Amino acid sequence: MKKYTKTAMFFHWLTALLIIAAFWLGLTMVDIPGITPTKLRYFSWHKWLGITILGLSCLRLLWRLGNRPPEYPANMTSWQKKAASGLHILLYVLIFSIPISGYLYSLASGIPVIYLGIFPLPVIMDPNPELKPLLKQLHYVLNMTLLASFCLHVLAALKHQFFDRDGVLKRILP
Ligand code: HEM
Numbered sequence: 001m002k003k004y005t006k007t008a009m010f011f012h013w014l015t016a017l018l019i020i021a022a023f024w025l026g027l028t029m030v031d032i033p034g035i036t037p038t039k040l041r042y043f044s045w046h047k048w049l050g051i052t053i054l055g056l057s058c059l060r061l062l063w064r065l066g067n068r069p070p071e072y073p074a075n076m077t078s079w080q081k082k083a084a085s086g087l088h089i090l091l092y093v094l095i096f097s098i099p100i101s102g103y104l105y106s107l108a109s110g111i112p113v114i115y116l117g118i119f120p121l122p123v124i125m126d127p128n129p130e131l132k133p134l135l136k137q138l139h140y141v142l143n144m145t146l147l148a149s150f151c152l153h154v155l156a157a158l159k160h161q162f163f164d165r166d167g168v169l170k171r172i173l174p
Helices: 006-030 037-065 078-108 131-164 168-172
Strands: none
Touching: 006 037, 006 131, 006 168, 037 078, 078 131, 131 168
8 A cells, every 4th residue: 555755754754753742741831820930931832833833834835836645545434545545634624723813922922932942933913812812712723723633633543453454554554
């Protein structure tokens, strides 16, 4: 069966790794009480990770538009193929909307983002106390949607591996 290309594998596994790190850091940092140097450092790392994911997602989408993935295996029914494509589109939407909502939340809070502590990113929004709680809620809800989609994605991969035994998981493994 045809495998994914090396570039597709690179984007897939690097994005997965960075998203798990940003997600874990996001949950950890908001649980630190008060304002401590560690908390501020975690916030910065979280934002840098998120911006890196956004940049990587832009490159990935551009690349994906010119490169079709291998066909689904013949044993998949038409609804399974539709469900798989739908979930993949949702995951693409989330890897853009999550970092963008976090970025806008930071700006609405009046905190410009300085990538890696060196590059100031564009301030495309003034501080906005009305939008601030909405953007925070949006960032949270999108992240919980990502968590649910990620679980479905992994469960589907495991079903292919252990029930269908159709080699789908192996196609994305280096
Ligand atoms: C794919 C990338 C990202 C993921 C997976 C992610 C994930 C998360 C998670 C799980 C939380 C905890 C939410 C909660 O429990 O309330 C969080 C909070 C936060 N994120 Fe992100 N995030 C990403 C990108 C970004 C970016 C790019 C920024 C800003 C530049 C950002 C800024 C924030 C801020 C400021 C909070 C704290 C919210 C609060 O004040 O409670 N995030 N993020």
